[in-house]
Amino acid sequence: MNEKNSPSALGDMPKEDFRRFGHAIVDRIADYFEEMENLPVLSQIEPGSLRGALPDSPPEAGEDFGDVLSDVDQLILPAVTHWNHPNFHGLFSTSTSSVGVFGEMFAAAFDMKAMLWRTAPASTELEDVVLDWLRQMMGLPDHFEGIIYDTASVSTMHAIAAARERAGLNVRELGMSGREDLPLMCVYASEHVHSSIDKACITLGLGTRSLRKIAVNDRFEMIPEALSAAIEEDIEAGYVPICVIPTIGTTSSSSVDPVDAIADICEKHGIWLHVDTAYAGSAAILPEMHHYFKGCERADSIVTNPHKWLFTPFDLSVLYCRDLGDLKQAFSIVPEYLKTNDESGVKNGMDYGIQLGRRFRALKLWFVIRYFGREGLIDRIRDHCRLARLFASWVEDSPNFELLAPVPFALVCFRACPSGVDLDALNERIMNEINASGDAYLSHTKLNGIFTLRLSVGSIRVEERHLRKIWDILNNRI
Amino acid sequence: MNEKNSPSALGDMPKEDFRRFGHAIVDRIADYFEEMENLPVLSQIEPGSLRGALPDSPPEAGEDFGDVLSDVDQLILPAVTHWNHPNFHGLFSTSTSSVGVFGEMFAAAFDMKAMLWRTAPASTELEDVVLDWLRQMMGLPDHFEGIIYDTASVSTMHAIAAARERAGLNVRELGMSGREDLPLMCVYASEHVHSSIDKACITLGLGTRSLRKIAVNDRFEMIPEALSAAIEEDIEAGYVPICVIPTIGTTSSSSVDPVDAIADICEKHGIWLHVDTAYAGSAAILPEMHHYFKGCERADSIVTNPHKWLFTPFDLSVLYCRDLGDLKQAFSIVPEYLKTNDESGVKNGMDYGIQLGRRFRALKLWFVIRYFGREGLIDRIRDHCRLARLFASWVEDSPNFELLAPVPFALVCFRACPSGVDLDALNERIMNEINASGDAYLSHTKLNGIFTLRLSVGSIRVEERHLRKIWDILNNRI
Secondary structure, eight states: OOGGGSTTOOSSSOHHHHHHHHHHHHHHHHHHHHHGGGSOSSOOOOTTHHHHHSOSSOOSSOOOHHHHHHHIIIIIGGGOOOTTSTTBOSSSOOOOOHHHHHHHHHHHHHOOOOSSGGGOHHHHHHHHHHHHHHHHHHTOOTTOEEEEESOHHHHHHHHHHHHHHHTTSOHHHHOSSSOTTOOOEEEEEETTOOHHHHHHHHHTTOOGGGEEEEOBOTTSOBOHHHHHHHHHHHHHTTOEEEEEEOBBSOTTTOOBOOHHHHHHHHHHHTOEEEEEOTTGGGGGGSGGGGGGGTTGGGOSEEEEOHHHHSSOOSOOEEEEESOTHHHHHHHOOOOGGGOOOSOTTOOOGGGGSSOSSOOOOHHHHHHHHHHHHHHHHHHHHHHHHHHHHHHHHHHHHOTTEEEOSOOSSSEEEEEEOOTTSOHHHHHHHHHHHHHHHTSOBOEEEEETTEEEEEEEOOOTTOOHHHHHHHHHHHHHHO | OOGGGSTTOOSSSOHHHHHHHHHHHHHHHHHHHHHGGGSOSSOOOOTTHHHHHSOSSOOSSOOOHHHHHHHIIIIIGGGOOOTTSTTBOSSSOOOOOHHHHHHHHHHHHHOOOOSSGGGOHHHHHHHHHHHHHHHHHHTOOTTOEEEEESOHHHHHHHHHHHHHHHTTSOHHHHOSTTOTTOOOEEEEEETTOOHHHHHHHHHTTOOGGGEEEEOBOTTSOBOHHHHHHHHHHHHHTTOEEEEEEOBBSOTTTOOBOOHHHHHHHHHHHTOEEEEEOTTGGGGGGSGGGGGGGTTGGGOSEEEEOHHHHSSOOSOOEEEEESOTHHHHHHHOOOOGGGOOOSOTTOOOGGGGSSOSSOOOOHHHHHHHHHHHHHHHHHHHHHHHHHHHHHHHHHHHHOTTEEEOSOOSSSEEEEEEOOTTSOHHHHHHHHHHHHHHHTSOBOEEEEETTEEEEEEEOOOTTOOHHHHHHHHHHHHHHO
């Protein structure tokens, strides 16, 4: 039992222990970053085995923290799937940088809740500064103002909520139930839209039927004519289109919806344009990628996730809005206990969304941008795109593999295609075997009904040799 | 310019730099925890001054991280409002423990996204274990299963969404717009309910009009008879009551709604009972406090926030549900790219809410419970309650001050009451002067229209001398 925990000794851990254990943890994390490549990418534990290894009940007396740290090594680490691993190619390959971890250390220590400006001036003002930096890096016009949420799911939900409010049907006050005259409100996205849009429609009470999934072309890009037809049909039927959500970098294939053409349609009908570029938004900092983002400047809102591909630890999602006032209009409520005499020009984060308190997330992104600089970030993302194209070229040059989608960013959709076998079954087997081996992690999707392997390149630690490794593994498995 | 950022050197910070800067940050945080008491509680910067001190544009080349750390000291620290300060008595006094910071260090380094079990087995299973520990500590029956979200606002929104779904009107699929037959759906809480409930009603498309604010008695507790009457009136009118939200520990005064009596009413009408004990839930670990929580065992869901009063850094909110399947029913969507061959018994966090990815928040709470033990946590919270009662006794014994609400936990509602002056103006002036001085931080509310000072005791660093300090300050100000 830790003597600090006797009834006579309250307070926090003694300061010398904080230093000692803190240094030990820094060293442990440094070792982890170094050794990671030798660890299995996907945790190899059996379901339930961590739970089974832990006591059923909490300890009565406090424990020595050294024992807790041992358990991190013995029990927790084997149950970690190593997202930072350079051969984590599943879903989207994301990773934290060292300075991102530093940002979270300070944020946890300060433990501010950025509800009001006065409760966290550092968080409130640094967020404005760093989001303006990111906006400039992404080449977005200066009428965009940003706000940080946790995830793209939440950012997008807020965007649709603001769109719902701007439709002028006073949903904020009157709601949507018990209103005989309230027309169906519709949201539009492509067949390849992320499931978070479905969830936002559920949460907001619009229902899954309100989400129109527009057909895509053979490059998995939304067809503007199909969007236009769907909107006109809905208007004809007396429905109210409230929001269109094109994606730049869809989850399945990283395809790019034609935002500029879609913006024309939104403008014509006065519909909120929300661009989901949660994954690919980081690539907008590359000048040679700007053409993919054409039309974004006309959006009402844009979501991008630095925690995905900007070396910032999870979570940090940014929602840029043409007018943050739309969010304030939808969400702001100031009860007596949150009224202050701060000057009226002050920005209170709580006014812009459902969460009252907000973590000091801007700090880690500030660290990342300052440490790497714009150039350093461009170099890294550009190299990921180069590596993905390189891998795609190997696929194209091989008789045993084929590409199944274009590679605009750093995601390669492909499959093994030897003749004479059930290709879906083969590719599923290959993926499962590789994942189970711990050597690398791949995920899959279905494109035109075909089982498709997805290889995402995005770790800050990834090098060409890692791509060669997974390519060799793949060739050895078919 | 950092040489690591030259185009030829990609990757992360060199490992020796990670160790060096990491150790420096641990030492800096240790100093901060020690020096904190000498810092002004509320940041003394002028609005806009941090923003004005920072460059308008991001750096082109990477910077030396030592320079960034200097700026943390010079620019960020003065803009921090010190929530951890023992004289932070505003809003709810919250604070992180040292081991909570350690938990966030590992969580940031691992950077797992707990969407699927396989993407974060450690997070998924440790969450189950640690929430079961907390459940036991709070004396809740074992039919409750928990899930971690970021904030109580989000936890409660999920609870109401599940309630909305269980009402059987198929909102998930059909939504609430364009349905002529959909009756008004109603939510019930007291006049003292937290603004997050209003926001949840807005977000979910129920609208603020759907929230019935039930009258309270002279102890600011919801009157069950008034609730019953409101529900019956609504049913009579053809409306559908979906959720009742009593609070144990309201934000204004920490009053306790009579959950057991309210549970009777919910049971009678088959209405979802969601208990908001975001603040006071931590006190449920004290045996002598159990009577305040009577009826919780009958709830459909309960929210409690370890980040408020359990020495766990922000954010970590827990939603306990009688049946987590209700959440799954409301929210689960599994697109192709998230399908796995994991065994069916595996729990995938993404199924239980709007966020797809979830941080490894369980780790810091596990650290807290293990380091302090159940007894150590009880001792600390019990001491806070003792200090609050002590302060309240000083108020009661003084001719110049008066209590304005009971003190069930560790929040004291009071005011200065010398005769012959405008008391609202006086107390507002006192509060603003104290806050501006940086010596302590108080906030206010209005109780029965009276300007009321709120003094919350909750920092892990608070001692009796801090209460004596603010009491002296108050007496010197009138």
